[in-house]
Amino acid sequence: MRVLTLLSCLLLLARSGGAQTCNTHGQTPETAFPVCGTSVFTQTTVPLCGGRTLPSPACSRDQLTDVNPFYYKFTCFEAGTLGFVITPKNNSSDYDWEVYDITGRKPGDIFNDGSLVVSSNWSGETGTTGASAQGNQIFVCAGTGKPLWSSMPQLVKGxxxxxxxxxxxxxxxxxxxxxxxxxxxxxxxxxxGLQNATAHCNAQTIRLKLNKMMRCNSITASGSEFVILPNNTPVSSASPICGNGFETDSVEIRLARPLDPGNYQLAIRAGTDANTILDNCGNGVPEGELAPFKVDPTLPTRLDSIVPVGCAPNQLTLVFRKGVYCNTVAADGSDFVIQGPYAVGITRAVLNCQNGLSETITLELAAPMVDAGNFRVALRRNASGTVPTDECGNPIPLGAVNFTVADTVSAAFTYNIQYGCTTDSVQFNHPGTRGVNQWSWILDEGKTSTVRNPLALYNVFTTKNIRLAVSNGVCVDTADTKVVLENFLSLDFKATTEECPNEPVQFTSTAVGRGLRHRWVFGDGTTSSEAQPVHRFNAPLRTAAINVTYSVTDSFGCTRSVTKPITIYSSCTVHVPNAFTPGSDGRNDLFRPLNAFRIDGYEFIVYNRWGQEVFRTRDPKRGWDGRISGQLQNTGTYVWTLRYRELSTGTQMERKGSVVLIR
Incomplete structure (x- = not known):
């Protein structure tokens, strides 16, 4: 828990080797002393015990433990800073401290959750310590020379x-x-103050509820603080229900004799200890304060209530107005029988016993109840001829309580597809049996429906993910199905975009569909029904773009078509014109080699008459527009060079010539 000298380490090791469990009240988080913020708490002696590890994140290297601890608990009623002082009886004593926020947590969680720590001081110095304005850091870790004061932590109301x-x-x-x-x-x-009082059993026991937690030790065992009005009925004893031994908000008061039916008041007065009931700050309930209560005629605790039954129940929970003695209920559930349209077996009775009493009995069933019907669970005498008894010792009368079970449901559904060329219609159907009255369809593509048998229309023919959730108000079920629309049809084809005359052109279909029939129209008067035809185009008089149309018809009778142009050259012999007329009329505006198609390694250069380069390209599609630096040139003669390799023969060609620019 701090940086230690060798001697201190040896002392601590000797002590930790014999670390003792803390048994004194207040020395564990679960038995912490309740705090009054206006009192001084004096601890005259500190029993040696503890040694449990504390995961304090700010000082994780110090291996902190609770050594000879005491714990104090309190609630923040108004937000602000927390200040306190720990003054040792012997100024050479080394006291450390740590504050935790345990809201909504078990006190013992401080040993495994470091996030609960809000401030601490583990200084190795001796003397007075605490949280005050003297401190300048919220966490002080272990070690000599560390400050004894930490800054005050901020508390949160509630x-x-x-x-x-x-x-x-x-x-x-x-x-x-x-x-x-x-x-x-x-x-x-x-x-x-007193909150309320109630009479129990034969009105010989009164249960008092206080308006806040108060000291257990301020209530005398004889109940001398209490009297019953108007007849001054004597009280024989009082037992505070103390969870941690220090404080309580409930007291059970026993009378010397039962009360007759009627209206009464429980009055408080100073007891033989010279006080009423004291809160944690020593303030007492005012003398003469009254808590009225009514004594009703003694009625039997009947079997008259059952927790609402859900879908396919495998257990039934019975609720009683008074506690039932757990040791009077047969563990095998034989005190009860279920009657209805079909047999239901009981295997066990489970009780939530506190102080030997339970207000519920849960019957575990041999199998879930999956079919609808009206039933009753009845109390009967068990094999020994007895029935359970309530907290007042009265046998529970034979009787029964009715309940209803719903059918389990199935969301399984069917569907029928009507295929179309532009729209598919899918009819979904659910049988609606076993009381189903609610449908929630998710039909893909953002479509939903709440009718029993919806019709869905689809224009995109793919696999659809369908989900149906059904309910009859009690039971629910969900089903998922993939609906495959098989008439998906896509169409395209691949072919070269330009070709020489009389050369074979491979047409490759990429159409996708079911049972396809193919038709090719090549734009030259010929057709084909093959899927992947090869076609030769005759030489046109001039290079021309010929439209090729490809159509498919699927097994559903749907047809789609696509048309693409393919350029057929009049010749694949490279020809270089000897003149061109650049301008803006769109005719013969560019100078470039023609039919430069089946070649590679292409380079075309144009020079003026002084040998200056005016144009260069490696792209057969590009040509010179007769301009130099954006200026259209005058009529004149230019020289060109052309270099390429013929793909058909592999021959490297180098040509040159001249061209006339005419304006």
Whole structure:
């Protein structure tokens, strides 16, 4: 828990080897002392125990433990800062501390969740320590020379906190703890009082509810603080129900004799200990305060209530107005029988026993109830001839309670597809049996429906993911199905975009569909029904773009077509014109070699009459537009060079010539 000298380490090892479990009240988080923010807590001695690891994130290297601890718990009633002082009885004692926010958590969680820590001081120095304006850091880790004061943590209204005071010095010398200096309010502002009283069983027991937690030790065992009006019925004993031994908000008061039916008041007065009931700050319930209650005629605790039954129940929970003695209920459930349209077996009875009593009995069934029907669960005498008894010792009368079971349901559905060329119609059908009255369809493409048998229209022919959820108000089910629309039809083809005359052209279909029939129209008066035809085009008089149309018809009778142009050259012999007329009339505007198709390694250069390069390209599709630096040139003669390799023969060609630019 701090940086230690060798001697201190040896001492701690000797002590940790014999670490003791803390058994004294207040020395565990679960038995923490309740705090009054206006009191000084004096701990005269500190029993040696503890040694459990504390996961304090800010000081994780120090291997902190709770050494000889005491714990204090409190609630923040008004937000602000928390200030407190721990003053050792012996100024050579080394006290450490850590504050936790345990709102909504179990107190023991401080040993495994470091996020609960809100402030701490593990200084290795001795003397007075605490949280005050003297501190300048919220966490002080272990080690000598560290400050004894931490800054005050901010508390949140309504949150619950725990303060650990750890006595590192190996002695039993005590300390005083005082809360002061902060702005947070940790003292309950509510004045102590009686909340209500109720009569139980034969009206010989009165249960009192207090309006806040109060000290258990301020209530005398004889119940001398209480009297029953108007007849001054004597009280024989009082038992506070103390969970941690320190505080309670419930008291069970026993009378010397039962009360007759009628209206009464429970009055409080100073008991033989010279006080009424005291809260944690020592404030007492005002003398003479009254809690009225009514004694009704004793009625039997009947079997008259059952927790609502869900879908396919495999257990039934019976609820009683009074607690039932657990040891009077047969463990095999033989105190009960289920009657209805079909047999239902009971295998076990499960009770939620507290102090030997349970207000519920859960019957576990041999199998889930999956078919609809009206039933009743009846109490009967078991094999020994007895029935369960209530908390007042009265046998529960034979009787029954009715309940209804719904059918389980199935979301399984069917569908029928009507194929079309532009739209597919899918009719979905659910049988609607076993009481189903709610349908929720998800039909893909953002389509939904709540009718039993919806019709869905689709224009995109792909696989559709369909989900149906059904309910009869109790049971639900979901089904998922993939609906495959098989008339998906896509169409395209591949072919070279230009070709020489009388050369074979491969046409490759990429059409996708079911049972396709093919038709090719080549634009020269010829056709084909092959899927992947090869066609030769005759030489046109001039290079021309010929439209090729490809059509398919699928097994559903749907037809689609696509048309693409293919350029057929009049000749594949490279020809270089000897003149051109650049301008803007769109005729003979570019100078370039023609039919430069079946070649590679192409390079075309144009020079003026002084040998200056005016145009260069490696792209057979590009030509010179008769301009130099954007200026259209005058009429004149230009020289050109051409280099390429013929693909058909592999021959490397180098040509040159001249051209006349005419304006």
């Amino acid at each position: 949150h619950e906190y725990l303060l650990l005071v750890s006595h590192f010095t190996n002695s039993q010398s005590g300390y005083d703890l005082e809360f002061k200096g902060g702005t947070a309010v940790i003292t309950d502002p509510k004045a102590p």
